[in-house]
Amino acid sequence: MNNYVAVIGLEIHIQLKTKSRMFGNASNDVWQTSPNSITSPVDIGLPGALPVPNKEAIRYTQQFGYVLECTINKQSKFDRKNYFYPDLPKGYQISQYDEPFCSNGLLDIKVNNQVKTIRIRRIHLEEDTGKSLHIDGRTLLDFNRSGTPLMELVTEPDFASADEASEFAKIIQEAVVILGISDADMEKGNMRLEANISVKKQDQSDLPNYRVEVKNINSFKFMRNAINYEIDRQIKALEIGEILNQETRGWDEKKGITFIQRSKENAHDYRYFPEPDIPPFVFDDEYINELSQNLPKMPWVYELELIESGVNEPFANQIAHNQEKNQMYLQLVRENPQKSQNEIAKVVINRKSINEMRDYLNKQLDQSVSSKNTILTEDQILAVINIFPDAVNDLKAGKSNALQFLIGQIMREHKGQVDAATLPSVLIRLIGGSN
Amino acid sequence: MKIDIEYISKLAALSLSDEETMIFLPQLNQILEFINKLNECDTQDIDPTFQVTGKINEFRDDIPQDSLSQKDAISNANQTKDGYIVTKGVFDEST
Amino acid sequence: MNLHNLTIREIIEGYTLHKFSSTELFAEILGHIDQNETKINAFITNRTTEEIFSDVTDNLIAIPIAHKDIYSTQGIETTAASNILKGYIPPYNATSVKRLSTNNFITIGKLNCDAFAHGATGENSDFGPTLNPYDLTKTPGGSSSGSAAAVAAAFVPVATGTDTGGSIRLPASFTNTVGIKPTYGRVSRYGVIAMTSSTDSIGHFTKTVWDNAYILSKTAGFDPLDATSSHEPVPDYLLEIDKRINGVKIGIPREYLLNIDSVILNKFNEAIDILSHLGAEIVDVSLPSTEYAINAYYIITPSEVSSNLARFDGIRYGFDRSKFGQEAKRRILIGTYCLSAGYYDAYYLKAQKVRTLIINEFKNTFKNIDVLLAPVSPIMPPNIGELTNDPLKLYMMDVLTVPVNLAGIPSLSVPAGFDNNLPIGIQIIGNYFSEKLLYQIGQAFETETQYYKQTPKITERNNE
Numbered sequence: 004m005n006n007y008v009a010v011i012g013l014e015i016h017i018q019l020k021t022k023s024r025m026f027g028n029a030s031n032d033v034w035q036t037s038p039n040s041i042t043s044p045v046d047i048g049l050p051g052a053l054p055v056p057n058k059e060a061i062r063y064t065q066q067f068g069y070v071l072e073c074t075i076n077k078q079s080k081f082d083r084k085n086y087f088y089p090d091l092p093k094g095y096q097i098s099q100y101d102e103p104f105c106s107n108g109l110l111d112i113k114v115n116n117q118v119k120t121i122r123i124r125r126i127h128l129e130e131d132t133g134k135s136l137h138i139d140g141r142t143l144l145d146f147n148r149s150g151t152p153l154m155e156l157v158t159e160p161d162f163a164s165a166d167e168a169s170e171f172a173k174i175i176q177e178a179v180v181i182l183g184i185s186d187a188d189m190e191k192g193n194m195r196l197e198a199n200i201s202v203k204k205q206d207q208s209d210l211p212n213y214r215v216e217v218k219n220i221n222s223f224k225f226m227r228n229a230i231n232y233e234i235d236r237q238i239k240a241l242e243i244g245e246i247l248n249q250e251t252r253g254w255d256e257k258k259g260i261t262f263i264q265r266s267k268e269n270a271h272d273y274r275y276f277p278e279p280d281i282p283p284f285v286f287d288d289e290y291i292n293e294l295s296q297n298l299p300k301m302p303w304v305y306e307l308e309l310i311e312s313g314v315n316e317p318f319a320n321q322i323a324h325n326q327e328k329n330q331m332y333l334q335l336v337r338e339n340p341q342k343s344q345n346e347i348a349k350v351v352i353n354r355k356s357i358n359e360m361r362d363y364l365n366k367q368l369d370q371s372v373s374s375k376n377t378i379l380t381e382d383q384i385l386a387v388i389n390i391f392p393d394a395v396n397d398l399k400a401g402k403s404n405a406l407q408f409l410i411g412q413i414m415r416e417h418k419g420q421v422d423a424a425t426l427p428s429v430l431i432r433l434i435g436g437s438n
Numbered sequence: 439m440k441i442d443i444e445y446i447s448k449l450a451a452l453s454l455s456d457e458e459t460m461i462f463l464p465q466l467n468q469i470l471e472f473i474n475k476l477n478e479c480d481t482q483d484i485d486p487t488f489q490v491t492g493k494i495n496e497f498r499d500d501i502p503q504d505s506l507s508q509k510d511a512i513s514n515a516n517q518t519k520d521g522y523i524v525t526k527g528v529f530d531e532s533t
Numbered sequence: 534m535n536l537h538n539l540t541i542r543e544i545i546e547g548y549t550l551h552k553f554s555s556t557e558l559f560a561e562i563l564g565h566i567d568q569n570e571t572k573i574n575a576f577i578t579n580r581t582t583e584e585i586f587s588d589v590t591d592n593l594i595a596i597p598i599a600h601k602d603i604y605s606t607q608g609i610e611t612t613a614a615s616n617i618l619k620g621y622i623p624p625y626n627a628t629s630v631k632r633l634s635t636n637n638f639i640t641i642g643k644l645n646c647d648a649f650a651h652g653a654t655g656e657n658s659d660f661g662p663t664l665n666p667y668d669l670t671k672t673p674g675g676s677s678s679g680s681a682a683a684v685a686a687a688f689v690p691v692a693t694g695t696d697t698g699g700s701i702r703l704p705a706s707f708t709n710t711v712g713i714k715p716t717y718g719r720v721s722r723y724g725v726i727a728m729t730s731s732t733d734s735i736g737h738f739t740k741t742v743w744d745n746a747y748i749l750s751k752t753a754g755f756d757p758l759d760a761t762s763s764h765e766p767v768p769d770y771l772l773e774i775d776k777r778i779n780g781v782k783i784g785i786p787r788e789y790l791l792n793i794d795s796v797i798l799n800k801f802n803e804a805i806d807i808l809s810h811l812g813a814e815i816v817d818v819s820l821p822s823t824e825y826a827i828n829a830y831y832i833i834t835p836s837e838v839s840s841n842l843a844r845f846d847g848i849r850y851g852f853d854r855s856k857f858g859q860e861a862k863r864r865i866l867i868g869t870y871c872l873s874a875g876y877y878d879a880y881y882l883k884a885q886k887v888r889t890l891i892i893n894e895f896k897n898t899f900k901n902i903d904v905l906l907a908p909v910s911p912i913m914p915p916n917i918g919e920l921t922n923d924p925l926k927l928y929m930m931d932v933l934t935v936p937v938n939l940a941g942i943p944s945l946s947v948p949a950g951f952d953n954n955l956p957i958g959i960q961i962i963g964n965y966f967s968e969k970l971l972y973q974i975g976q977a978f979e980t981e982t983q984y985y986k987q988t989p990k991i992t993e994r995n996n997e
Contacts, residue, residue: 021500028498029505038521040508044625044724047511048844050613051605051627051724055760059500085840085872087451089525094451094843136522143522144848146511272449274872276881279730279837281760282493441870450839450869451846452854452862462863465924469867472925473832473880479825479887486885487892489731489761490941491718496760510624514850525848 006205007241009234011168012160012214014197015175017185018131018151019063025130025152026054026097034191038145046150048092053280056081060152061104061284062294063184064128067154068105069295070178071123077291079104080283081128085274089142090133092149100275102283103127111303112170121171122159129153148192154185160199160210165230169223172196174303177324181299189221196220200233202241216251217261229254233261305329309348318348331357339364378422379413384429387413398434406430441466536561537687538994541596541744544690548594555595559585562597563641566688569991574663575683577602578610578643588639598638600693601646601680603726606630609640613726614658615648617845617856627724628756629693629735636751641689645679649842650695650728651860652676653703653930656921659858664917665707666989667954671914674704677738681708684738687992691748695725696734698830699909699934702946706909706958709948709984710738711745711975716966717941718763720749721756727841729834730761732938740985742947742975746770749968768969778977779812781970784902788823789933793911800950800957801908804978808906811977818898818905822890826936829891831928832871832884833939839868863924892940895964904974905962908933909946913955937962945971948984956984 024031027045044052065075082100108123133149135142156175162168176194179185187194197218201211215233220226233252240247252261277283300308306323310316322332332351339347342364354360388395388409397405410426443463447454454462505511508521517524536558539547547553563582570576576599589595600606603613605623607630612618630640647657655678656662663678665671666686673682677694681704684692694701696714705712713736720735727733735752739745753767785805790798809815842865847853857865871880898905911932920927937944942965949959963971979985988994 023498023500023502028501028503030502032502037508039511039523040521041505042511043503043505047506047849049605049623049625049850050611050618050621050726050844051603051623051722053723053727053759053761055496055498055758057500058497061497083840085843087843087846089846089848092844092849094846095840137527140527142525142527143519144525145522146849272874274449274840274869274874274877276836276840276872276877277488279489279761280727282489282491282496285494441866443866446866446869446873449873450865451843452857452865454862458859458862461859462866465863466866468925469831469863469928470870472928473828473867473871473884475828476825476832476880476883476887479822479890481883481886481890484886484889486882487889488885490892490939491761491763493718493761493763498757506624512849513624514621516847516852523849 007202007238008205009163009230010160010201010203010211011162011164011230012199013156013158013162013168013171014199015156015172016195016197017154017156017175017179017187018193019060019154020185021057021059021063021152023057024150025057025060025128027052027150028055029150031151033147033151036147038143039147041147042149046092047146048094054097054278056281057152060128063152063182064104064126064154065291065294066182066298067179067184068108068126070182070298070301071105071108071110071126073105073108073123073126075105075286075291076102077286078102078283079286081278081281082275083278084129088132089144090135090149092133092146096129096132097278097281098129099127110171110174112167112174114164114166114170119161119167121161124157124159126154126156129155160201160214165227168198168230169227172223172226177302181301183299189223192221196226198226198230200230200237201247202234202237213247213249215247215249215261217254218251218264219253225254225256228256228259229261232259236261309344312344314345314348318345318352321352322348328352331360335360335364377417377420378425379417381429381433384413384426384433387416388430388433395434398430441470535565535687535993537565538988538992539690540741541690541739541747542741544596545594555589555593556586559589559595559597559639559641562688569686570688572664572669572991573666573682573686573688574661575645575679575686575688576642577612577614577645577660577679580609580640580642585639585641592637592639594637595639596637596691597641597689598633598691598693599642599644599680599683599689600630600640601677601695602643603646603650603695604630604643604693605724605726606640606643609643611643611726612660613649614646614660615856615858615861616659616852617854618851621850623724625724628721628758629752630724632752633693633748638691644677644683644692647676647678647860648858649726649838649861650676650697650700651838651864653699653927654678654915654920655704656917657858657860662917665914666991667708667956668914670916671955672707672917674707674910674914676700677704680738681705681710681712684708684710684740685989687988690740690744692738694736694738695728696736696934696938697729697732698834698931698938701734701736701738702909702934702944702958702960703930705738705946706960707914707956709951709956709958709987710740711742711948711985712736712738712946713745713749713968713971714937714944714946715749715753715968716763716943718761719765719943719966719968720752721759721762723756723758729837730841731833731837732941734938742972742979743771743774745945745975746774746972763966765966770969770972774972774976775980776973777812778808778974781813781904781974782816782902783808783813784816784818784898784905786818786820786823786898786905786907788820789907793908794913796913796952797908797910797957800952801959804949804959805906807981808974808978811981813974816902818902820894820898820936822887822894823936825887826891826939827928827932829884829887830931830935830939831867832880833888835864835868836871836881837868839865839872860924888939891936895936895940895942899964903963903970904967907960907962909958909960913952913957934960941965943968943971945975947975947978948982950982950984951987
């Protein structure tokens with residue numbers, strides 16, 4: 004890297020798993036359905052159709068903003084973003100321009116043991132487009148996805164490496180899954196990433212005067228590779244005196260390179276204006292307070308709580324970010340009130356199944372429990388064996404299974420909490436057998 | 439204020455014939471002059487009205503309703519194939 | 534009486550008294566249309582007799598209706614009077630169509646208009662102009678040209694229309710019919726092809742005021758499919774429609790009397806006298822921002838139009854965008870310009886500020902008066918072909934109607950007399966949701982003047 008630093012911002016698109024679409028009331032459950040079979044006139048942009056916003060999608064967006072410490076804006080509205088594309092049925096996308104639902108949030112990430120605060124510029128809500136398949140010089144369109152609620156999170160250009168960007172994106176993915184607002188499955192397209200990348204000299208205080216937008220990244224691995232490639236490419240270009248411009252590039256995983264997509268200079272005049280078909284929003288304190296109640300705990304918050312209750316940081320980190328481990332941890336904490344949380348955490352981290360964990364913990368348990376066994380008095384023993392005169396006679400006659408039988412009955416009577424070691428000799432002495 | 443008809447028509451996805459451009463240009467400039475009269479109206483410190491209803495907070499509950507059948511949804515398309523709506527190829531990859 | 538000349542009120546009465554059956558009514562009306570439609574060209578699409586009668590046969594109280602061809606009618610071709618939508622068959626109904634159909638109004642066809650409702654004479658239709666039944670050399674006004682003509686020619690007792698900048702009131706005034714532009718949001722816009730989203734008002738034409746109020750009582754009310762529709766309760770428009778108008782304060786806005794054809798002004802003054810005679814108090818008022826309304830309108834309209842017509846890309850329906858008519862293309866270009874980077878503030882934003890001024894003026898004026906009275910058109914119905922090469926001149930036909938649209942307030946256009954058998958109308962403008970009062974004043978005026986009885990020759994009223 005020499006004396007260059009990377010300046011990276013992320014735009015993350017997240018599909019919300021509401022039951023119906025963002026502006027039309029057709030079902031939102033469209034994964035692997037036959038094309039164009041789940042649409043309403045609104046989603047397919049028929050003449051005369053009108054949008055009505057999904058209340059739940061807005062709530063989800065605001066709740067997401069809340070856990071990321073955003074300001075939930077009291078005034079908000081939708082705007083039209085006008086451009087032409089075959090998968091955009093109305094010839095405009097209903098989105099948000101200058102009054103998004105959430106602004107100015109924060110999220111801490113940890114990379115190489117360094118904590119860094121990432122600033123979130125805004126989170127807004129819009130609608131997804133239809134899907135296109137390009138085959139044989141033709142484009143096949145499916146509008147089942149058109150109108151799916153799409154949340155967009157935009158960060159400030161606070162990332163300095165692919166690792167940082169990746170870490171952030173992973174936490175965001177976790178957060179929406181825990182909140183229950185999205186499956187964030189990147190293979191299904193529930194979550195899509197875009198990175199804005201530029202580089203500057205280490206001593207340069209201003210932001211670079213250009214950025215390269217890399218779009219359509221659908222895995223963390225691709226994002227890492229694309230960012231690293233871009234940083235490298237840009238540094239090399241600057242070193243030989245090239246001037247870098249604002250442009251959009253795609254990532255080719257096979258070739259391992261970014262490539263210029265058609266320059267859309269002119270197309271960027273989106274002619275935003277307030278959506279005339281949807282009244283604006285005014286949210287009062289009561290509404291905002293209500294939606295922030297009873298939200299699931301975010302992993303980074305939970306991690307701090309674990310640490311405060313005595314769990315070591317590396318264990319706390321793992322448990323907080325692993326639902327499965329956490330469930331087992333909580334279960335074992337309940338079952339083992341006398342054990343320290345850190346100890347249980349350590350056991351959970353180092354083992355795979357809950358049975359293994361239990362066995363380990365119980366082994367330690369057995370040793371302390373055996374000292375709880377009682378030594379019976381002679382009267383207690385006689386009280387049991389006198390119920391079985393035949394067995395007593397058998398024992399007198401020297402039959403060993405009679406001994407086992409009587410020991411068994413004694414154990415049963417006292418629910419096993421008997422120090423059985425001395426029983427055989429005591430019994431024989433009491434009965435006064437031929438031994 | 440003359441209108442750059444080539445740029446605007448591109449933005450509007452309207453490919454005009456030379457004849458149309460010739461007819462439209464003077465008409466459009468005339469209309470522009472007409473609407474420029476608004477400059478005479480003093481609107482300092484006036485807030486814009488984008489909607490006259492005064493309504494706020496109109497939402498829809500998240501309850502799915504029946505959708506159009508595939509047949510109905512694609513019935514008016516010029517070209518379809520196996521339920522898809524077909525158009526000529528576009529060079530960009532869409533999202 | 535020829536059944537086609539009956540009003541809705543008379544039809545309902547006729548059914549109640551078993552004077553005729555629904556099949557008889559439809560048969561007579563369809564026959565009347567058959568004989569006369571080619572002279573008028575009111576329709577773009579006529580449903581077949583079989584289709585119509587399959588809806589009518591089981592419905593003893595069915596009444597015929599036709600819809601402006603920008604209303605989505607399920608299974609019936611809807612073209613917006615433009616070649617770009619030829620052959621388009623909507624898979625759903627507009628809410629208004631549904632509500633009327635539930636109330637026994639059976640669609641018999643789709644009516645001609647200016648393509649995408651852009652126009653004031655009906656001559657921007659790709660299906661030929663509609664002619665004025667009162668004088669076949671004249672236009673019936675637009676954009677709801679076919680709707681006005683169809684009611685005037687007694688093809689239907691009610692026809693739907695839209696008023697975005699005067700497109701119901703203007704043709705109503707040219708055809709001696711009653712046209713309502715309701716409060717914006719009073720009637721659902723869902724399913725009506727959008728022109729100017731922030732001013733499109735869903736209304737209708739009838740022969741009489743009572744009929745008009747009856748129809749509004751069926752179409753008005755909140756629609757969950759239209760987020761801009763109003764939750765304001767719908768009053769009983771027919772109740773006390775005959776109430777006397779003593780003491781009603783009517784304001785005459787002086788800015789609306791400038792540059793008006795003297796013949797129209799005369800009839801307007803007569804109307805003032807009549808209303809005064811009926812007990813109304815006449816007051817002179819001033820609305821200074823009126824002069825800028827038309828300029829603001831012709832920024833806001835093309836801007837929203839340019840966005841609303843973006844969905845016509847020929848992929849999911851319709852043809853290539855080159856098939857748009859000239860007026861549509863002009864508006865798309867102007868609108869795209871007004872919204873584009875660097876121009877948005879000077880045009881769209883500025884126009885919406887002027888809009889605020891106009892709204893405030895109306896609000897203030899309604900503090901002191903109940904309604905405003907004004908002419909509807911500055912000129913008598915133009916000849917067919919007279920204004921087709923002058924877009925600006927056509928725009929200027931809207932000067933007296935657009936201020937109402939920008940504010941979103943309601944206005945009722947009622948017949949106010951004739952000049953050489955050519956109709957002249959006046960508009961009664963009210964505050965938000967004051968349609969009940971507008972109907973009362975309209976009813977009083979109509980009862981006194983009875984102009985609706987002077988129907989055009991084509992209705993054969995004199996042969997009865």
